[in-house]
Amino acid sequence: MVIVMAPGASEGDIETVVAHIETHRGQAFVSRGVMRTIIGVVGTEDVLETLDAEGLPGVAETMRITAPYKLVSAQNHAKRTTIRVGGVPIGPDTFTLIAGPCAVETPEQTLEAARMAKRAGATLLRGGAYKPRTSPYAFQGLGVDGLRILAEVRDEVGLPIVTEITDAADIDVVSRYADMLQVGTRNMQNFGLLQAVGSSGRPVMLKRGLTATYEEWLMAAEYIAQRGNLDIVLCERGVRSFEPAIRNMLDVSAVPMVQRLSHLPVIIDPSHAAGRRDLVVPLARAGMAAGADGVMVDVHPSPETALCDGPQALYGDVLDELAAAVVTIPAALGRTSAANLAG
Helix, strand or coil: EEECCCCCCCCHHHHHHHHHHHHHCCCCEEECCCCEEEEEEEEHHHHHCCCCCCCCCCEEEEEECCCCCCCEEEEEEEEECEEEECEECCCEEEEEEEEECCCCHHHHHHHHHHHHHHCCCCCCCCCCCCCCCCCCCCCCCCCCCCHHHHHHHHHHHHHCCCEECCCCHHHHHHHCCCCCEECCCCCCHHHHHHHHHHCCCCCEEEEEECCCHHHHHHHHHHHHHCCCCCCCEEEEECCCCCCCCCCCCCCEEEEEEEEHHHCCCEEEEEHHHHHHHHHHHHHHHHHHCCCCCCCCCCECHHHHHHHHHHHHHHHHHHHHHHHHHHHHHHCCCEEHHHHHHHC
16 A cells, blocks of 8 residues: 655654554555655555555545555556656656766766767766676776766766665765766665665666566665655666677667556666667667667767777767767657756
């Protein structure tokens, strides 16, 4: 069950509802959004049948949610959600380009990549300071030094930061610098990390796991929402398949399907799906045409010297192709570019 509080509900009203739920032997999970507060209720059928919370002060409505993911279910919201990252919208009425280097290497490289991203129409800067890699001998990122570089570049270029968090122990320091926390594919079911980012006070991007079903992906998002954070963006970045010619298979059908299952924004990452530059723009176009709320790509001023994923990083004419697609395809579907809203 989900209890939707009225827009003007007070903290006292919320506390009364929580106490009422606990008195009836249920568990309450409070999620505070920009416009309203939602209280998820977990309990046996007997508990839900006898709860009768609609008459309590501040309660707008109660809803029985049949999906196992209660707070992120489309049954919970009649309208799909728009979230904001440093003032930048991601949602059903807009299209948002997120771009930047896969890994922060130097101040100069990160600044130039950010300028490239902004020229292409990006309104959010992606950049990895902590890089979980398949090989322990591969470049693992600059850590806190990388975060400091990102913050300096944000001040210079004006793009809010999206960066990956890999360990719950780093939540405080990463949150100090980042505007949005990214949970990578390898950590999609790291439940302790999901709970930590849910309590961080920062918007969260949750990438789909390499072999995760839609339900598993949404259940992972539920761990974040259950800690009071509904500012979640889902990112399809390709799943593992039998075909060795590409790194991963971008599941374009995930865009419309998950948008029907959940009210959360859904974006795609064609860079990490393809693993090769020549496929990134075609896959990005496909995702835009399928109705993705945004696209996230890697850009690098010198991909041949990149310490991480150089073969998939965009630059030059290929980046110009993406910039043209960002202008034309979402507009044909009635979406406004987040870059236009940012002025």
